[in-house]
Amino acid sequence: MRRSAVALAVLLLLAAPARAAEKLTVMLDWFVNPDHGPLIVAREKGFFAAEGLEVDLVAPADPNDPPKLVAAGRADIAVSYQPQLHLQVAEGLPLVRIGTLVATPLNSLVVLASGPITSIEDLDGRKVGFSVGGFEDALLGAMLERYGLSLDRITLVNVNFSLSPSLISGQVDAVIGAFRNFELNQMDLVGAPGRAFYPEEEGVPAYDELIYVARADRLDDPRLRAFLTAVEKATLWLVNHPEEAWNIFKGTAAELDDELNARAWRDTLPRFALRPAALDVGRYRRFATFLEERGLIDNPPPVETYAVDLFAR
Amino acid sequence: MGVRPLITALGLLVCWQLLVWATGAPPYILPGPLAVGRVLLARGDLLLEHALVTATEILLGILIGSLVGAASAILLTAWAPARRWLMPLLVVSQALPVFALAPLLVLWLGYGMASKIAMAVLIIYFPVTAAFFDGLRRTDPGWLELARVMNARPLAVLWRIRLPAALPALGSGLRVAASVAPIGAVVGEWVGSSAGLGYLMLHANARMQVDLVFAALFLLALMALALYFAVDRAARRLVPWQRETLPET
Amino acid sequence: MAHEPPPGISVSVPRLVFGGTLLFADLSCRFAAGAWTCLLGPSGVGKTTLLRLIAGLVEGGRVEADDGRPLAGRIALMAQQDLLLPWLNVLDNSLLGHRLRGEGAGGRAKRERRARELLARLGLGHRLSALPAELSGGMRQRVALARTLLEERPVVLMDEPFSALDAISRHRLQDMAAGLLDRHTVLLVTHSPLEALRLGHRILVMGGQPVTLREIAAPPGPPPRPLGDPALLALEAELLEELAASDARMEEAWASAP
Numbered sequence: 001m002r003r004s005a006v007a008l009a010v011l012l013l014l015a016a017p018a019r020a021a022e023k024l025t026v027m028l029d030w031f032v033n034p035d036h037g038p039l040i041v042a043r044e045k046g047f048f049a050a051e052g053l054e055v056d057l058v059a060p061a062d063p064n065d066p067p068k069l070v071a072a073g074r075a076d077i078a079v080s081y082q083p084q085l086h087l088q089v090a091e092g093l094p095l096v097r098i099g100t101l102v103a104t105p106l107n108s109l110v111v112l113a114s115g116p117i118t119s120i121e122d123l124d125g126r127k128v129g130f131s132v133g134g135f136e137d138a139l140l141g142a143m144l145e146r147y148g149l150s151l152d153r154i155t156l157v158n159v160n161f162s163l164s165p166s167l168i169s170g171q172v173d174a175v176i177g178a179f180r181n182f183e184l185n186q187m188d189l190v191g192a193p194g195r196a197f198y199p200e201e202e203g204v205p206a207y208d209e210l211i212y213v214a215r216a217d218r219l220d221d222p223r224l225r226a227f228l229t230a231v232e233k234a235t236l237w238l239v240n241h242p243e244e245a246w247n248i249f250k251g252t253a254a255e256l257d258d259e260l261n262a263r264a265w266r267d268t269l270p271r272f273a274l275r276p277a278a279l280d281v282g283r284y285r286r287f288a289t290f291l292e293e294r295g296l297i298d299n300p301p302p303v304e305t306y307a308v309d310l311f312a313r
Numbered sequence: 314m315g316v317r318p319l320i321t322a323l324g325l326l327v328c329w330q331l332l333v334w335a336t337g338a339p340p341y342i343l344p345g346p347l348a349v350g351r352v353l354l355a356r357g358d359l360l361l362e363h364a365l366v367t368a369t370e371i372l373l374g375i376l377i378g379s380l381v382g383a384a385s386a387i388l389l390t391a392w393a394p395a396r397r398w399l400m401p402l403l404v405v406s407q408a409l410p411v412f413a414l415a416p417l418l419v420l421w422l423g424y425g426m427a428s429k430i431a432m433a434v435l436i437i438y439f440p441v442t443a444a445f446f447d448g449l450r451r452t453d454p455g456w457l458e459l460a461r462v463m464n465a466r467p468l469a470v471l472w473r474i475r476l477p478a479a480l481p482a483l484g485s486g487l488r489v490a491a492s493v494a495p496i497g498a499v500v501g502e503w504v505g506s507s508a509g510l511g512y513l514m515l516h517a518n519a520r521m522q523v524d525l526v527f528a529a530l531f532l533l534a535l536m537a538l539a540l541y542f543a544v545d546r547a548a549r550r551l552v553p554w555q556r557e558t559l560p561e562t
Numbered sequence: 563m564a565h566e567p568p569p570g571i572s573v574s575v576p577r578l579v580f581g582g583t584l585l586f587a588d589l590s591c592r593f594a595a596g597a598w599t600c601l602l603g604p605s606g607v608g609k610t611t612l613l614r615l616i617a618g619l620v621e622g623g624r625v626e627a628d629d630g631r632p633l634a635g636r637i638a639l640m641a642q643q644d645l646l647l648p649w650l651n652v653l654d655n656s657l658l659g660h661r662l663r664g665e666g667a668g669g670r671a672k673r674e675r676r677a678r679e680l681l682a683r684l685g686l687g688h689r690l691s692a693l694p695a696e697l698s699g700g701m702r703q704r705v706a707l708a709r710t711l712l713e714e715r716p717v718v719l720m721d722e723p724f725s726a727l728d729a730i731s732r733h734r735l736q737d738m739a740a741g742l743l744d745r746h747t748v749l750l751v752t753h754s755p756l757e758a759l760r761l762g763h764r765i766l767v768m769g770g771q772p773v774t775l776r777e778i779a780a781p782p783g784p785p786p787r788p789l790g791d792p793a794l795l796a797l798e799a800e801l802l803e804e805l806a807a808s809d810a811r812m813e814e815a816w817a818s819a820p
Contacts, residue, residue: 062518064518064521068341068342068521071339071341072338072339072342087520087521088521091341091520091521092341129424132512132515132518133519134516134519134520134521155507156507157424157505157506158505158506158507158512158516159419159424159505160416160505162416162419162504165416166424169420171420171423171424453645455641455643456645456647458614458617458639458641459639459641459645459658460662462617462618462619462637462638462639463638463639463658463659463662463663463713464634464635464662464663465659465662465663466662466663466664469661469662469664470662473647473661473662474647477649478647552649553649554648554649554693555648556695
């Protein structure tokens with residue numbers, strides 16, 4: 001009897017890792033929105049805590065800051081964009097993709113459904129609004145060329161973040177940079193529905209819209225793997241319990257509970273990376289080649305220098 | 314002018330480079346003056362092209378804003394109802410943060426130069442009007458009484474006494490305008506444009522070309538300085554009868 | 563040189579309070595037509611206020627010309643400050659009234675010629691294009707005098723116009739003004755008994771609170787009277803004493819004021 005009690009006590013001591021939770025700073029790409037579903041669920045459902053992590057989700061003032069902050073060592077992980085990563089790496093930022101949040105493109109070319117443009121050819125001689133992201137001309141150029149047009153046949157206008165208003169008010173005939181899960185719903189809700197053309201259907205190689213990046217010399221940090229494990233669990237849970245996950249999401253802040261977010265949530269669900277840590281090397285290679293062909297980068301380095309699967313190392 | 318400003322400039326450049334070395338900041342956070350100098354030479358034509366756009370917006374903004382501001386001040390002086398109705402508008406124009414108005418202006422006036430010029434005009438309207446109006450209503454009462462006894466025509470009092478007496482005040486307002494007008498133009502470009510130094514900074518920032526961002530910033534600072542000195546000189550020419558009582562250097 | 567007979571002026575003020583003090587109470591006075599009346603008194607007694615009342619700059623009394631027509635538009639005022647506009651040169655400053663009234667181009671050549679002549683007589687012929695900032699106090703006061711004379715108004719009100727000048731300039735200008743304003747109704751406010759005695763056809767001494775006016779006999783002979791005259795000097799001594807006493811009474815009154 002006493003021997004079994006001692007054995008049980010020893011077992012319990014060994015089994016309980018009384019580790020204090022480790023802090024981790026994750027910079028988001030924008031204000032909290034349905035794209036961040038897995039992260040919110042991971043925090044609220046305790047998946048981060050189970051991995052011994054205390055994660056701080058920070059929304060940036062300037063969307064261009066997060067990768068810079070991670071590269072400078074001021075944040076641990078940033079939510080960023082695959083196309084931007086290629087450009088950042090070309091400019092010498094020591095960043096590496098460690099996981100994927102949204103595994104499809106979200107960027108689309110949007111026109112008013114009630115407008116005169118029914119196909120990309122109709123864009124000839126028209127105005128296209130964009131948010132400065134650095135590579136919209138590459139996307140647009142590829143899509144136009146498929147239809148015998150080129151960038152000098154259209155006028156590019158920087159509308160910054162007013163994508164929907166500028167389109168609805170008629171200031172521009174089309175916008176590029178609108179997220180199909182967000183802007184389309186936004187336009188629907190104000191009674192001016194849009195029609196979308198998807199880059200991956202119009203000659204642009206498919207890419208991951210939202211990824212996680214970390215500093216190149218921190219890849220052996222065990223917190224990164226713990227982070228991805230938690231995110232994977234959260235994503236699977238989210239897929240299994242979509243309604244409950246939505247309730248959790250909207251419950252975290254009053255401003256998140258609105259019709260737009262509800263619709264965006266529904267449209268984003270099928271796009272979350274179900275295997276966040278896994279890497280599709282071919283996808284990254286193809287997109288790098290695409291950017292090289294469009295003249296945005298020269299001599300892309302091997303993919304493994306800026307995109308890894310942490311669990312395969 | 315002399316050597317002293319050049320020494321100051323050189324000193325600032327040296328401090329900048331020292332800061333970069335001391336903090337070990339990577340080039341995508343804080344490029345050093347050498348890196349920026351290199352990009353100024355390499356992408357000079359691109360920078361110049363955008364600089365001309367911004368310069369045009371600023372100059373037109375100052376011109377229109379000063380004229381509208383001066384006219385407003387004269388209207389406020391000459392017509393009592395204007396003081397009742399225009400004054401609150403004037404104060405509000407100052408209270409509204411320009412950043413908040415920018416998207417609206419761009420929506421109404423489009424993405425071309427018009428909205429940027431309008432931004433610059435808005436940002437200088439209050440300083441110019443307030444300064445000039447202040448000068449106009451503080452005319453020496455002795456002159457006004459003399460004019461009264463002389464049976465002066467009211468318009469002549471405004472035009473020949475109040476206005477010239479208020480020109481120094483207008484000059485002060487114009488100096489302030491010269492220093493803030495560039496802000497209006499650049500903020501306008503940030504919110505919606507396809508050309509100009511503000512736009513170039515946005516684009517370069519998105520592409521992580523931070524040295525280009527700094528080069529554009531440097532040119533902007535240069536333009537703002539040149540503008541200030543030009544306006545200062547012009548403002549002094551406005552008032553040739555006044556002597557400076559403080560030595561220049 | 564006015565082209566109409568200068569009127570006499572009568573003033574009656576039932577009550578005037580200025581700066582918290584009761585300056586005038588049941589004050590009435592007459593200023594003879596075509597003559598110089600000098601107003602003497604200590605500081606603060608109300609000389610300038612009375613002048614401004616007549617000029618129409620202060621409300622509170624009845625001011626009438628004895629020819630029945632309104633006084634407005636027939637007065638030229640020369641204040642204590644020269645009030646020259648700093649951006650106009652000497653010539654333009656002297657012609658200020660005409661500019662402000664928008665008098666037409668017709669007659670401008672004649673006016674300008676008259677201005678040049680007058681300014682030359684006042685010793686400024688060589689400084690016509692100078693700005694006020696380049697002139698001494700005395701010269702600026704001469705420009706102001708020219709401006710006043712060029713108004714060609716029958717009534718001229720002057721408030722210590724020569725006080726900023728040195729003795730020699732003052733003497734010369736007194737003579738010139740007396741000569742040029744010979745047939746005008748002139749009211750000259752001064753604190754210098756000598757000036758009053760030299761220039762006045764009538765001399766009124768203001769004193770007390772509220773003000774009382776006391777006329778003293780002017781010396782014989784037409785103004786400007788020569789300085790060396792012993793009668794003049796004796797009167798000057800008397801007046802100085804009286805003014806000093808009046809001044810002391812005023813200070814007492816202020817010191818004990820609630």
